[in-house]
Amino acid sequence: MHSLFALFFFFFFFFGFLGLEAAVEDCNRSCGSYTAPYPFGFSDGCSIPLNCSNPASSTYSIGDFAVLNLTQDAIVVDVQPSCNRPVRTASTFFGQNFALSNRTGVLLRNCTRRHSGGNCSAESVLIDDQCGTNYENATCFLNATIMTDLTSSGCDVFYTSGVLYRTSVLSVDLNTAELAWWLPEPCNCSPNAYSLSVWVNGTSPSGCRCKCRYGFHGDGFVNGTGCQRGSSDGSIRKFGSLIGAGIIAGASTMAALVLFYCWLRRRTSMTRKRESLRRLLSEASSTVPLYSYKDIEKATDDFSPERILGTGAYGTVYRGELGSSARQVAIKLIKNRDSVEQVMNEIKLVSSVSHPNLVRLLGCCMEQSSKGLILVYECMPNGTLAQHLQRQRGPALPWTIRLAIAVDTAKAIAYLHSSVRPPIFHRDIKSSNILLDNHYHSKVADFGLSCMGLADSATSQSHISTAPQGTPGYVDPQYHQNFHLSDKSDVYSFGVVLMEIVTGMKAVDFGRQQSEVNLAALAVDRIGRGRVDEIVDPFLEPHRDAWTLTSVHKVAELAFRCLAFHRDMRPSMTEVADDLEQIKLSGWAPAEDGALLSTGSSGSSFCFSSASSVAERPRRAASKIQRLALARSMIEVVNVESPVSVQDPWLSEQNSPSANSLLGNAIH
Incomplete structure (x- = not known):
């Protein structure tokens, strides 16, 4: 009986260990004659994959940057000066398991402002004149540990970098990151060995590395070289080998048993996670199509880095083609386990509504739980409204297209509020969640924070109580103050x-100036004082024709009403959509006496509703004196109550698009 048990245990352990070894060997560590140390390699199965750029010469790289050295705590890359390298190229230095160290100073050029934080004492050394006078505006970043530090810098060119070594005499390794x-x-x-936490950015460690204890050498990892005792004379080595043979054998056996246990536990956990996700998906929606993992791999060329549209807080978005017709889609790979609840919420809500101006969820994939959730959306090739307004995608949009986008977006939100029972409050309306198709028709995306309102519209309670969530600058200040979420919260956004x-x-x-950091406060101040022309986008040329001037002012007035602090003073989204539709279709006609209000020293006029719209419904606009008084109170409240930071969404924004907003990136 004992023999059978021992035989069973041997085979169980032996094949389990083989399975583990097979999993380890999924990583190709060879590039020509060079063999990379653990955990680096040159295939997708490696913990930190590199590019074998030239097998013949055994050279390798990260992205387009050659790797100079791999150490036990750093990857050293070659960054030669370049006068025309875009700032976004630096995204190569921020991966899942690596980021710029706090010793690396990054030199940027063509900057609209200088960086106010950090200290690059080697800045004067790094700057030279090889790029000419067009590249004089420069700034040097130190401790740029997240990509948004660079993308929000106001600079266009990533020139070079250098490593600062803080010794008794400061030394600088130029052109090296x-x-x-x-x-x-x-x-x-x-x-x-023992585990050493690695802190790169934030209040929690990014991960860990292994380090051998004193008297041992090696990389410290079980899957690497492990830890061996330091070298000594021959007699000591011989004596140690005799005395420690049994101990080493026992330790190896115990380590193998622990590894096998970890492998078995991980496999069981993956199976449970897959079943849990399937159950959650069935609860969220039974109508969402399921794609096989092979279809997703084929659509994205096995998740090729060249197909990445962008990376956000919850995962990475890839451009893909599905099916025999090669339909263009956006595939979001969600790796953050904490975002599962929001993903299921989005699946549930998006699959339950249908509107031409709401983004469509085409399906999902859950076969490979180790890869995370995979969602498939329709592709919006013209990116986001925010990208166009910030001139990140070609020339600025003309007023007629902007007005049409506003109308379509308002109709979509009004549909969620008025045509769906129970109503849906989006909670994250912002320009980066408004996607544009080839014809600049807009679609609202990102329902991860959305929630359902009260099913009975006749109830006396006009809101639900919930903790504030959303993006700074867009959050309803009354919602932030008293936790009362309603449809008017979306109106404010x-x-x-x-x-x-x-x-x-x-x-x-x-x-911007401190008093103008918040656009809502700035707009309420200027509109309330009849000085809207001071903040109108100069590209629109509102004085080019009377209709443009009138319609721009009407939209500004409508925004002023939406930004009222008290939600009861804001119009409903249905009213907002109707007003925008009237502005879009009205054309321009000479206004009667008294229909226009003076806008101050500019000599232009602030226009309200046309004569036809005035006859159709009561006037909701206040007098100039009333607007001034209301504006003063609103400015004070917005400056005090409007949050600068609200929960996690700020981390995903960081002046860069979130994963959902990246669904609208270009496919060409």
């Missing part, structure tokens, strides 16, 4: 979007 690397916790360290359309400014911009 140092990337700190780590592995997800827990690290699989050998018995004579849409009012901010209308002001972005009129002004071309960001909702929050720390590059």
